[in-house]
Amino acid sequence: MSAPNRSYDPVGVASLEPQAVQECVDAALVAIAGAIDLEALKQVRLEHSGDKSPLALANREIGALPPAAKAEVGKRMGLARAQVKDALLAREAELTVENDLRILRDETVDVTMTAERMGVGGRHPLTTMMERMSEVFVQMGYEIAEGPEAEAEWFNFDALNIGPDHPARTMQDTFFVDSVDSGVVLRTQTSPIQMRALLERSLPVYVVAPGRVYRTDELDATHTPVFHQIEGIAVDEGITMAHLKGTLDHLATMMFGTGIKTRLRPSYFPFTEPSAEIDVECFVCRGSSVEDPSSPCRTCGSEGWIEWGGCGMVNPRVLIAAGVDPERYSGFAFGMGVERTLMFRHGVTDMRDMVEGDVRFTQAFGLEV
Amino acid sequence: MRVSMTWVRDWVELPADISGREVAERLIAAGLEVESVETVGAGLDGDLTVGRVVDIEELTGFKKPIRWCQVDLGPDHGGVRGIVCGASNFIVDDHVAVAIPGTQLPGGFLIAARETYGHISDGMICSERELGLGDDHAGIMVLSNTETGVDAKALLGIGDEILDIAVTPDRGYALSIRGVAREVATAFGIDFHDRAMDLVDLPAPAVDAMPWPCDVDDARIAELFTLRRVVGFNPAAHTPAWIRRRINSAGMRPVSLAVDVTNYVMLETGQPLHAFDGAKLRGAVRASWAGSHGSFTTLDHVKRTLQPDDIVIRDDSGPLGLAGIMGGLTSEIGAESTDIVLEAAWFVSSTVAKSARRHRLSSEASRRFERGVDRVLAPYASARAAQLLLAYGGGSYVGLTAWESPYEPTVISLAGQLPARTGGLPIESSVVKERLEAVGCEVGDNATEGSADNFAVVVPPWRPDLIDPADLVEEVLRLGGYDVLPSVLPVISAGRGLTAAQRIRRRVGISLAGIGVTDVLTYPFIGDVDLDACLIASEDSRRRSVVLANPINDEQPFLRSTLIPGLLGVLRRNTARGVEHVAVSEIGRVFTAAQQISDGGVGIRPSVSRRPSQEEVSALESLLPIQPYHVAAVLSGERMRSGWWGSGQDYIWADAIEIATMVGREAGVSLSVEASQYAPWHPGRTAALSADGHTIGYAGEIDPRVLGRLGLPPRTCAFELDLSRLTDLATMVQPAPQISSAPVAKEDLALVVDHEVAASDVAAAIRDGGGVLVESVRLFDVYAGPQVPAGKRSLAFALRLRAEDRTLTAEEITRVRNDAIAAAEQRCGAVLR
Structure with a gap:
């Protein structure tokens, strides 16, 4: 190392000569460009920009220069060192990008090696269906009413204008809680909730009641002793059968799509008068399969219509039994089978699939909204 | 009710070009449920001719009897033809239906002259089934009252359309041609003439015999009861083909002229009739309460034990029939009956319904009486029947006796x-x-x-x-027509949406599905066999079963008091079908008897002509079992699957408890866990879950003895919670916590305790001893082995300490730690490891 040039002699320092400095810079730039990775670049930085690098050593010689020469040389050295530093930074940035990309490339996995590490769950499609149907009504302002499944005979039958001698009360249809004179049955329909709703709530009443019902049928492809219905009842001033029709049309649209038609056919239920069966246009063929043997429809059996449920105007006798003045109030009621709805909306062909609890059946519906 | 369109056309002048299908559509729109429209002999194409059998040669040497017949079809149809026939229920001079070569039978079978059994068979003698007329294939059809060469299709009603109508209970009148014809006339705007009410021209009653006397006990049995008598009737007389055909078309079978006539008139008018053999009657025939008359045998050869409030038709000898339902064997019309007594009556429908139900006996007559028969029709209908008997069976008309209570139309x-x-x-x-x-x-x-x-x-x-x-x-x-009704949505005021219970039930269902549990809906029927298998003791409240009087399966007469047996059944079914890891849940009602179910509950029957009183409703409610919603799950196999990432984790007792407490959180209820014993859980691996001092349910591993007995996978776990009770405890408004931004201090504590000491008790002692600065206490390790004394285990807890407003000092942290250890020592005998 040179000593300070105290005498201010115009001593030249060879390493500060433009030529020498340029050589250092050139050597550094070559080395920087040649660094193939960040590790190599670290070494290059040490050699060409570190404290022991030729440029750093040369820089120290500036002090030995006469004051008049210092400014010029200092500027030269500053430029040279900046040039090297910039090159280092630029190369570092390049190599960082390359390095990141390599790491990411190296970390690539086969994302198709998926496996269900967590088991798949699902809600029963009947549950979802009842919620879906209920939702249509809740959005209109209805509330969801409930009642017991082991129900008083009076609610299940008498209050619904099904007198003691009505055929529906026979042992063949109804589960009786022992003994047969206990006055308690497993409800055969969700309709007793009509009476409960009228007794428990103040008018007007707009409720739907999804739930489990029981009939003494043996399980087969189309029957089950335990099934589900959704009941609706509206009692208000001025309710007409047109309101019933409008409500069912709306439900059909929400369930099966815009433009789906419904049809009411006169029928008989003790608790409604007039009564009707509700048919919904087949949402698969929309009636096109009728009398066209070339394109049979499995959903509706090429009938064009699917029987959906029963409905009607609440029989004034039911209103009277609930203490509602039939001169002032009128109402409509309807009921649909939930299993049936699921069968034709989703193409379930065997009732047993819905009751056996095979998880593969439910899981197929698991992600349905 | 099967309704022949040609029969209807007798009653209504319906334009010829209107098809059965069009009629069906109009009737459906008017409220008659037409289930099908069939064409009689549909698919028959070509001639079908009445032939007379002129010669029969029995062929021998074949496996079955074969006849080589000569049949005369008349000059227009090729005269006498040789036909091979496999039936033998006919004789020479019988008339038969012959399909000649070129005719196609229903089902596409084309008749051709072909060699069979050594002869050229030039046609085919047809059976009912071959023509699509019925199921009878025992022999060929022998036709009566016809002539050689006539068109057998018209004779057999081929081409007639049959409407099958499911008659609802309010439309009894539609169980008759008369009633359906009226609807058809209205639907097509055609005038209707009610022929049933036409006066029938009967001869003057003969004077050498008396009309049969009749009587009725009271008008709760019958409001109208008539007997009409014909004597000197020829029992061998044949029923004319047109009556037989129409009886067939309605799906009934012809029997004998007297019986066929009663059925014919019933089908046409809706008035059930019964024919007695007068020779077998003793004294007046009366409609009567069965009273103490023990038993008798109905026409279907079933012995009927009578109840006092059954109604019977009887004479001096005893019961002759169940009124309005079925006659008895003793007075049945037979092959020698010449004295015909026709009963036509109006029985009270509820009385008939009750008896029919009691005897599980539904007949053409009872179906009509239950739905209601025309109140005034009986004498008209029996006059029509008498007219037909006289016309086809000869004899003399003797006259009518009747009992009637006054009739006031509604x-x-x-x-x-x-x-x-x-x-x-x-x-x-x-x-x-x-x-x-x-x-x-x-x-x-x-x-x-x-x-x-x-x-x-x-x-x-x-x-x-x-x-x-x-x-x-x-x-x-x-x-x-309902199709003209407008479609209008009612305007409804705002509703309150779902109740808390309904929201919680949905949320619980969704979160269980979300963590990989599959929702199922099982039948709620169980039996002692299920409760025994679950080791549920006889004094357990779940044995207070609600019993069904008429279960589907005698082994399972109870309504479930727990969801577990149903879920174990589902587990078994899935396992049997090769599903390896099964996590299933159910949300549903369970039932326990509130008290002794009383026998007389059926007597609580508030009037339906007014609103029931609060007392009446309470009396009804008191009959009902307790039926809360429960939620349960059965967890078996891996919760976290094994795979290339390593081994999985089986569901263990802790998962059942964790998932159960998750369900609690969905309802905003923090469930506390303590050791318990409750079947069917493992006595050493059962947690009782409670909140506010109420036990909400149980979770843990199923008792291996239960699993063994049921053949279920080992280590299966389960929980069951009373969802209704949980809902009652639900937090509706959750107060917000105070969140401190001061730094946390972490401390670990390893404490050695006796095996029997519950970890939750130690954690509680730490929390209580440490005081308000303890933010959380988490058990992170459990050790038992050589490093700790026998009979003890080491529980390692991670504590997070935090003050509300400042950084804790080292002294404060040490104090909390020491206080926590001291409390654990004092309450649980814990020693710092």
């Missing part, structure tokens, strides 16, 4: 605007009147109501279902 006062108000569309009063008249009502102005627009509607005797104004409204609306 009169309904109807506001003229009620149909419009109910339908939600304008209907003129004149239209209301017109439609009610089409139904058969007489419609007059109701002067007593003092309003011009108020009708007095006299209901026809065949419509006992018309009682209230609403019934008339239905008639008016259905005849106008």
Whole structure:
């Protein structure tokens, strides 16, 4: 190392000569460009920009220069060192990008090696269906009413204008809680909730009641002793059968799509008068399969219509039994089978699939909204 | 009711080009449920001719009897043809139906002259089944009252259309050609003439015999009871083909002329009739309460034990039949019956219904009486029947006896605007009147109501279902067609949405599905076998079963008191079907008897002519079992699956407890866990879950003895919670916590305790001892082994300490730690490891 040039002699320092400095810079730039990775670049930085690098050593010689020469040389050295530093930074940035990309490339996995590490769950499609149907009504302002499944005979039958001698009360249809004179049955329909709703709530009443019902049928492809219905009842001033029709049309649209038609056919239920069966246009063929043997429809059996449920105007006798003045109030009621709805909306062909609890059946519906 | 269109056309002048299908559509729109329209002999193409058998040669040497017949078809159909036939139920001179070569039978079978059994068979003698007329294939059809060469198709009713109508309980009149024809006439706007009410021209009664005496106990049995007698009847007389055909078309079987005539008239008019053999009757025939008459045998050869309130027809010898349901064997018409006594009556429908139900005996007659028969028809119908008997069976008419209580037709006062108000569309009063008249009502102005627009509607005797104004409204609306009703949504005020219980039930269902549990819906039927298998003790409250009087399966007569047996069944089914990891849950009601179910509950029957009182409703409610919602899950196999990432994790008791507490959180309830013993769980691996001092349910591993007994996978876990009770405890408004931003201090504590000490007790002691600065305590390791004394284990807890407003000092942290250790030592005998 040179000593300070105290005498201010115009001593030249060879390493500060433009030529020498340029050589250092050139050597550094070559080395920087040649660094193939960040590790190599670290070494290059040490050699060409570190404290022991030729440029750093040369820089120290500036002090030995006469004051008049210092400014010029200092500027030269500053430029040279900046040039090297910039090159280092630029190369570092390049190599960082390359390095990141390599790491990411190296970390690539086969994302198709998926496996269900967590088991798949699902809600029963009947549950979802009842919620879906209920939702249509809740959005209109209805509330969801409930009642017991082991129900008083009076609610299940008498209050619904099904007198003691009505055929529906026979042992063949109804589960009786022992003994047969206990006055308690497993409800055969969700309709007793009509009476409960009228007794428990103040008018007007707009409720739907999804739930489990029981009939003494043996399980087969189309029957089950335990099934589900959704009941609706509206009692208000001025309710007409047109309101019933409008409500069912709306439900059909929400369930099966815009433009789906419904049809009411006169029928008989003790608790409604007039009564009707509700048919919904087949949402698969929309009636096109009728009398066209070339394109049979499995959903509706090429009938064009699917029987959906029963409905009607609440029989004034039911209103009277609930203490509602039939001169002032009128109402409509309807009921649909939930299993049936699921069968034709989703193409379930065997009732047993819905009751056996095979998880593969439910899981197929698991992600349905 | 199977309705022949040609029969209907006897009653209604329906244009010939209107098909059965068009009629069906109109009837469906009017409220008759036409389930099918069939064409008799559909698929038969070509000639079918009546032939007379002129010669029969029995061929021998074949496996079955074969006949080589010569059949005369008359000059227009090739004269005598040789035909091979495999049936042998006919003789020479019988008339038979012959399909000649070129004719195609239903099912596409083309008749051709072909060699068979050594002869050229030039046609085919047909059976009922081959022609698609019925199921009878025992032999060929032998035709009576016909001639050689006539068209057998017309004779057999081939081409007739049959409408099969499912008759609802309110439309008894539609169980007759008369009733259906009236609807057809109305639907097509054709005038209807009710031939059933025409006077029947009967000969003057013979004087050498007496009409048969009759009587009725009281009008709760029958309001009208008639007997009409024909003597000197020829029991060998054949039923004419047209009557047989029509009886066939209705799906009944011809029997003998006397019986066929009663059935024919019943099918046509809707009035059930019964024919007695007068020679077998002793004294007056009366409709009577069964009283103490023990038993008798009905025509179907079943011995019937009578109840006092059954109604019977009897004579001096005892019961002759169940009134309105079925006759008895003793007075049956037989091959020698010449003295015919025709019973036609109007029995009270509820009485018939009750007896029919009690004896599980449904007949053509009882179906009609239960739904209601025309109140005045009986004498007209029996006159028609007598006329047919005399015409085809000869004999002399003797006369009628009758018992009748006064008949007052129902009169309904109807506001003229009620149909419009109910339908939600304008209907003129004149239209209301017109439609009610089409139904058969007489419609007059109701002067007593003092309003011009108020009708007095006299209901026809065949419509006992018309009682209230609403019934008339239905008639008016259905005849106008429901398709003209407008479609309008009612305007409803805002509702309150779902109840908390309903929201919680949905949330619980969704979160269980979200963590990989599959929702199922099982039948709620169990039995002792299920409770025994679950080791549930006899004094357990789940044994307070609600029992069904008529279960589907005698092994499972109870309503479930727990969801677990159903879920274990589902687990078994899935396992049997090769599903390896099964996590299933159910949300549903369980049932336990509130008290001794009383036998007399059926007697609590509030009047339906007013609102029941609160006391009456309470009395009804008190009959019912307790039926809360439960939620349960059965967890078996891996919760976290094994795979290339390593081994999985089986569901263990801790998962069951964790998932159960998750369910609690969904309801905003923090469930606390303590050791318990409760079947069917493992006695050493059962947690009772409680909140606010109420036990909400249990979770843990299923008792291996239960699993072994049921053949279920080992280590299966389960939980069951009372969801209704959980809902009652639900937090509706959750207060917000205070969140401190001061730094946390972490401390670990390893404490050695006796094996029996519950980790939760130690954690609670730490929390209580440490005081308010303890933010959380988490058990992170458990050790038992050589490093700790025998009978003890080390529990390692991670503590997070934090002050609300400052950084804790080292002294504060040490103090909390020491206090926590001291509390654990004092309360649990814990020693710092």
